[in-house]
Every structure is written in C-alpha cells, then in structure tokens.
Amino acid sequence: EAGVTQFPSHSVIEKGQTVTLRCDPISGHDNLYWYRRVMGKEIKFLLHFVKESKQDESGMPNNRFLAERTGGTYSTLKVQPAELEDSGVYFCASSQDLRAGPRRANVLTFGAGSRLTVL
Amino acid sequence: AQSVAQPEDQVNVAEGNPLTVKCTYSVSGNPYLFWYVQYPNRGLQFLLKYITGDNLVKGSYGFEAEFNKSQTSFHLKKPSALVSDSALYFCAVRDGIGGYNKLIFGAGTRLAVHP
Numbered sequence: 001e002a003g004v005t006q007f008p009s010h011s012v013i014e015k016g017q018t019v020t021l022r023c024d025p026i027s028g029h030d031n032l033y034w035y036r037r038v039m040g041k042e043i044k045f046l047l048h049f050v051k052e053s054k055q056d057e058s059g060m061p062n063n064r065f066l067a068e069r070t071g072g073t074y075s076t077l078k079v080q081p082a083e084l085e086d087s088g089v090y091f092c093a094s095s096q097d098l099r100a101g102p103r104r105a106n107v108l109t110f111g112a113g114s115r116l117t118v119l
Numbered sequence: 120a121q122s123v124a125q126p127e128d129q130v131n132v133a134e135g136n137p138l139t140v141k142c143t144y145s146v147s148g149n150p151y152l153f154w155y156v157q158y159p160n161r162g163l164q165f166l167l168k169y170i171t172g173d174n175l176v177k178g179s180y181g182f183e184a185e186f187n188k189s190q191t192s193f194h195l196k197k198p199s200a201l202v203s204d205s206a207l208y209f210c211a212v213r214d215g216i217g218g219y220n221k222l223i224f225g226a227g228t229r230l231a232v233h234p
Contacts, residue, residue, distance in 0.1 A: 004162065031220065042123075043163075043209060043224035056221060091163065095220050106151060106170065106213070108220055110163035 002026065004111035006092050012117045018080040021114045025074070025094030031055075032075050033095075033108065034067060038088035046090075049075060061086075082118045089113040121146045121214045125225035132200045132232050140195040140228045142210030151213035152193040153222065154184055158206045166208075169193060180204070200232045 167178025
C-alpha cells in the first residue's frame with residue numbers, strides 16, 4: 001500500500017508570507033495527525049482528525065495555523081502569516097480506526113515531513 | 120501529564136558492539152510505549168511497541184526494548200550494531216485520552232555507529 005505522502009518536502013518563505021502544507025494519508029485511515037519538530041527538540045503534537053472532524057487541536061500554537069481535512073481524505077495545514085519561530089519539520093501521520101483492533105490501530109505511519117524555513 | 124525523556128543527545132557505538140538508547144517515561148495508568156527511527160530524508164519509521172505482556176519486546180531490524188515498570192524505562196537495545204543503524208531514534212508514549220493514538224515524543228537520540 002502507498003504510504004503517507006507530504007508536500008512540499010521543503011518550503012522557504014519570508015516572514016509574513018503564507019504556506020500551505022499537504023498530507024495524503026494511507027487510504028482508509030480515518031485518523032490523521034499533524035506533528036512538528038522545531039530546532040532539534042521533541043516532536044510535538046499539533047492536532048488530530050477523525051475523518052473530517054477535528055478530534056483534538058490542543059497542540060495548535062495559535063490562530064495563525066489552520067488545518068482542514070475536507071471529505072476526510074487529504075489534509076492541509078496553512079500557516080498565515082508565517083513567523084520565524086514556525087520554522088521546523090511538519091510531520092503527518094495516519095492510523096487505522098480503533099475498530100481494526102489494538103494491534104493495528106496503535107501504530108502511526110508517518111510521512112517524510114515537510115521542512116519549513118521562514119526567513 | 121504524560122512525558123518522555125531521552126537523556127542522551129547522541130550515542131556512539133562501534134560496529135559489532137551492543138547498543139542501548141535510553142528512554143524513561145511518566146504516565147498515569149498503564150503505558151503504551153513506542154520506538155520510532157528516522158533515517159536521513161525519510162519519515163519516522165515504526166520499530167516496536169509495548170502494549171502489554173512480555174517485558175522484552177522484539178521489533179524490526181533486530182532491535183528490542185525492555186519495559187521496566189519499576190524504573191519507568193523502555194530502553195532500546197541491539198546486540199550487535201551496524202553502521203546502517205546510524206539514525207535518529209525517538210521514544211514515545213501514547214496519550215490515551217479518548218482511546219486515540221496521540222503520541223508524546225522524546226527529543227530524540229542520535230545514534231552513530233562507527234566502522
């Protein structure tokens with residue numbers, strides 16, 4: 001099966017500009033997660049979709065970040081306007097529904113990440 | 120609050136020697152613990168997990184991890200390191216609120232295996 005795909009792999013923008021990151025999860029995975037790793041620190045949770053609904057967005061830093069998952073398929077994460085501290089690697093992950101059983105549902109499959117550099 | 124600590128920024132090992140990458144955790148309730156690895160320019164890859172059962176968990180690429188409840192540790196181990204094991208390793212614990220798979224990660228440990 002195809003993995004989790006993220007685009008772009010690297011984006012360089014200036015402070016104040018807008019960037020949109022895209023994630024295509026594994027087909028059939030209802031759960032989609034966004035994470036971010038900033039400057040070699042821990043990978044931090046941003047938010048979680050179950051299908052098209054936001055299950056948990058407690059990790060979103062502020063209202064400059066907007067995530068959507070229209071139709072419950074791919075997701076976008078928009079940063080507007082971007083600030084210097086937004087630089088980092090944004091990871092997307094997906095997992096199966098818990099009805100698939102704990103053996104399969106508990107593993108997140110990650111994409112390669114989108115590296116964002118804000119100058 | 121759930122948390123994970125990886126006390127070593129980097130671990131250096133000679134090829135063929137055993138390796139250990141340390142991880143300690145703090146959770147309320149029973150922990151679900153994971154190790155992921157990130158190779159250069161690649162995404163995070165799942166290595167192994169502990170949910171319940173045997174304290175010694177075997178995973179991909181010959182790695183294993185030992186769950187120690189009294190020490191709240193979940194160290195990653197391999198009996199004989201390969202140069203190709205050089206990568207960034209992340210320990211994680213599931214924040215099981217709502218039964219979903221929100222993971223809390225450590226800061227990562229860079230493993231360097233020298234020929």
